[in-house]
Amino acid sequence: MAQPTDSLFEENLRPQKLDDFLGQEKIKERLYILVQAAKIKKEPLPHLLFSGPPGLGKTTLAHILSKEMNASLKITSGPALDKAANLAGILTTLESFDFLFIDEIHRLSRPVEEYLYPAMEDFRMDILIDQGPNARSIRLNLPKFTLVGATTRVGLLTEPLRSRFGLINRLEYYKLEELVKIVQRSSRILEMEINEVAAREVAKRCRGTPRTVNHLLKWIRDYAYAKGHQKISLNVVNDALAMIEIDEDGLDEMDKKILETIVYKFEGGPVGLQSLAVAVGEDPGTLEEVHEPYLIMEGYIKRTPQGRVVTTRAYEKLKVAPPSAQVE
Numbered sequence: 001m002a003q004p005t006d007s008l009f010e011e012n013l014r015p016q017k018l019d020d021f022l023g024q025e026k027i028k029e030r031l032y033i034l035v036q037a038a039k040i041k042k043e044p045l046p047h048l049l050f051s052g053p054p055g056l057g058k059t060t061l062a063h064i065l066s067k068e069m070n071a072s073l074k075i076t077s078g079p080a081l082d083k084a085a086n087l088a089g090i091l092t093t094l095e096s097f098d099f100l101f102i103d104e105i106h107r108l109s110r111p112v113e114e115y116l117y118p119a120m121e122d123f124r125m126d127i128l129i130d131q132g133p134n135a136r137s138i139r140l141n142l143p144k145f146t147l148v149g150a151t152t153r154v155g156l157l158t159e160p161l162r163s164r165f166g167l168i169n170r171l172e173y174y175k176l177e178e179l180v181k182i183v184q185r186s187s188r189i190l191e192m193e194i195n196e197v198a199a200r201e202v203a204k205r206c207r208g209t210p211r212t213v214n215h216l217l218k219w220i221r222d223y224a225y226a227k228g229h230q231k232i233s234l235n236v237v238n239d240a241l242a243m244i245e246i247d248e249d250g251l252d253e254m255d256k257k258i259l260e261t262i263v264y265k266f267e268g269g270p271v272g273l274q275s276l277a278v279a280v281g282e283d284p285g286t287l288e289e290v291h292e293p294y295l296i297m298e299g300y301i302k303r304t305p306q307g308r309v310v311t312t313r314a315y316e317k318l319k320v321a322p323p324s325a326q327v328e
């Protein structure tokens with residue numbers, strides 16, 4: 001196995017072309033169409049919004065699209081654009097066809113967001129300079145660019161902003177077979193020799209998330225170095241992941257805390273989002289849009305009109321008997 005040089009690997013791990021981006025087939029099909037059409041029309045891509053939990057590939061898709069269009073990508077985030085001047089500063093460095101990626105776009109302040117509307121629609125920005133009698137506005141004409149917004153909290157986007165995107169794409173957690181391929185691809189890049197059963201085990205334990213695949217693989221690689229294993233077998237994966245307390249279903253600490261809290265503090269539920277958020281010490285929105293979707297998809301909890309309830313799978317997971325009244 002090669003020596004680890006993590007920052008170099010980090011960039012190499014990011015798929016560079018749509019063909020290398022595994023999974024999210026529906027979104028990819030749409031993007032192929034948009035890229036083809038944009039090239040024929042000699043127009044920039046329309047503005048795009050990617051939503052979904054962290055680590056599923058939103059930033060990666062922005063990188064890929066800018067490469068497909070032979071354009072540059074500038075990266076910023078909602079909280080970083082705290083003044084209209086910051087937005088103007090970055091927009092005026094763009095050239096035609098370039099991409100501006102705004103991460104956490106739901107955190108843009110309202111005034112900055114309002115400056116963004118004409119920038120997105122008509123590629124112009126009217127900036128007010130000075131105050132009082134000297135106040136005047138100057139118009140900045142911008143190059144035709146593509147805005148790519150990313151958000152984990154699509155529900156927080158205002159309607160005027162949302163409606164200015166040509167296409168809204170929700171990224172889903174990856175399926176097991178897709179994750180196996182991602183594990184195998186990342187292992188090749190990290191120069192790890194991993195057999196199929198071991199790769200499948202990593203895929204099962206990554207919470208449906210490619211970023212977690214890469215984190216787990218790096219840990220497993222370090223573990224293998226330290227223990228002198230040349231090849232990654234199922235035993236190596238099991239031992240390495242046991243050491244960092246990643247359980248057989250891949251649930252992380254917050255996942256387990258949520259299940260334990262509903263079971264032990266709220267007697268299995270129903271519990272409202274706010275009370276649950278306070279009890280686990282997490283922001284309600286993050287809880288709802290980052291942590292819960294995976295637990296719901298995997299059948300550990302359900303949302304009901306009365307609040308969140310755990311299912312028998314959660315009791316099995318925590319190895320406690322469900323109350324006899326609990327019927328699924």
Ligand code: ADP
Nearest residue numbers: 013014021022054055056057058059060210211
């Ligand atoms: P997000 O922006 O949604 O938080 P990123 O685009 O930063 O997620 O993805 C995290 C990492 O996961 C990337 O560096 C990349 O290596 C990997 N990754 C994401 N999506 C895929 C995919 N579909 N195939 C392979 N690797 C992926």
